[in-house]
Amino acid sequence: MTALLRIGTRGSPLALTQANIVKSALAAAHPVLAAPDAIAIEVIKTTGDLVQDRNLAEIGGKGLFTKEIEDQLSDGRIDLAVHSMKDVPTVLPDGLAITTILERDDPRDALIGPYASLAALPPGAIVGTSSLRRGAQVLHARPDVTIVPFRGNVETRLRKLREGQVAATLLAAAGLNRLKMSAEAAAILEPDVMLPAIAQGAIGIEARIGDEQVAAFLAPLDHAETHLCVRAERALLATLDGNCRTPIGGYARLSHDGGMRQLTLDGLLISPDGRHGFRKRLTAPADQPDALGKAVGEALLAAQRD
Numbered sequence: 437m438t439a440l441l442r443i444g445t446r447g448s449p450l451a452l453t454q455a456n457i458v459k460s461a462l463a464a465a466h467p468v469l470a471a472p473d474a475i476a477i478e479v480i481k482t483t484g485d486l487v488q489d490r491n492l493a494e495i496g497g498k499g500l501f502t503k504e505i506e507d508q509l510s511d512g513r514i515d516l517a518v519h520s521m522k523d524v525p526t527v528l529p530d531g532l533a534i535t536t537i538l539e540r541d542d543p544r545d546a547l548i549g550p551y552a553s554l555a556a557l558p559p560g561a562i563v564g565t566s567s568l569r570r571g572a573q574v575l576h577a578r579p580d581v582t583i584v585p586f587r588g589n590v591e592t593r594l595r596k597l598r599e600g601q602v603a604a605t606l607l608a609a610a611g612l613n614r615l616k617m618s619a620e621a622a623a624i625l626e627p628d629v630m631l632p633a634i635a636q637g638a639i640g641i642e643a644r645i646g647d648e649q650v651a652a653f654l655a656p657l658d659h660a661e662t663h664l665c666v667r668a669e670r671a672l673l674a675t676l677d678g679n680c681r682t683p684i685g686g687y688a689r690l691s692h693d694g695g696m697r698q699l700t701l702d703g704l705l706i707s708p709d710g711r712h713g714f715r716k717r718l719t720a721p722a723d724q725p726d727a728l729g730k731a732v733g734e735a736l737l738a739a740q741r742d
């Protein structure tokens with residue numbers, strides 16, 4: 437039979453795991469999708485997958501991991517796309533939207549290697565990361581270390597670490613958890629030392645605006661609390677995008693203050709050498725994620741100008 441739903445995804449082990457998480461959730465929510473072959477997973481190569489050798493800084497290369505997938509979604513060759521939300525640009529192609537965000541896994545970064553903290557790294561240690569955000573925050577804590585570019589999927593990076601090319605590296609805890617590799621983490625770094633990337637740990641689903649059948653299938657998968665947090669973080673990113681070329685971090689969480697639900701958003705702008713960092717934390721009612729993200733972004737831009 438032909439599939440009722442076609443899911444588009446990148447082909448990395450992490451991307452495939454995430455697509456299968458969405459497939460299982462859909463099958464659990466809708467008996468019609470539980471039949472074998474009701475859901476097809478289509479692997480799509482993106483520019484980010486093809487260009488493995490160059491250093492793709494986190495702040496550059498917008499849409500590197502999403503464009504080819506979005507083209508197939510717009511064309512109707514797939515019905516939905518599963519993304520790591522931290523790889524999704526703030527501006528989407530006309531006609532497409534992030535309709536659904538799953539419950540967030542651990543948003544923090546993990547330190548990988550034999551050292552259980554940044555403080556425990558040997559003097560002058562070589563740390564591998566191609567993320568300007570991670571590199572800058574490592575240098576902020578440990579100005580003596582050397583940051584070297586480090587790419588490839590999770591398995592490749594772990595192999596390079598075992599071969600001794602670097603003393604340590606950093607990976608998203610969520611990715612390690614999904615790959616059942618959390619035992620590789622020597623430490624999970626708290627947001628006060630390593631503010632996560634915008635939307636780290638959240639899986640998002642992109643669909644065609646107006647595709648009501650797909651929307652109905654996806655509705656039960658949305659996690660409202662995660663969606664609010666990611667929305668605040670992405671509003672922060674949208675405010676800073678284009679206004680600065682500096683590494684960015686952002687992390688929102690929900691809390692209850694009496695009967696009131698509050699969103700607290702931490703934002704970070706930091707120079708790649710780690711020497712000039714600005715942090716801002718603001719709290720707002722939970723129904724104002726966009727205004728909160730914009731306010732934190734504007735406060736960071738003002739601090740950077742002064």
Ligand SMILES: NCc1[nH]cc(CCC(=O)O)c1CC(=O)O
Nearest residue numbers: 520522607608610611636637638
């Ligand atoms: N840039 C690649 C990428 N995109 C999302 C994740 C982790 C999973 C997540 O954030 O949900 C990773 C790997 C990593 O940074 O370690």
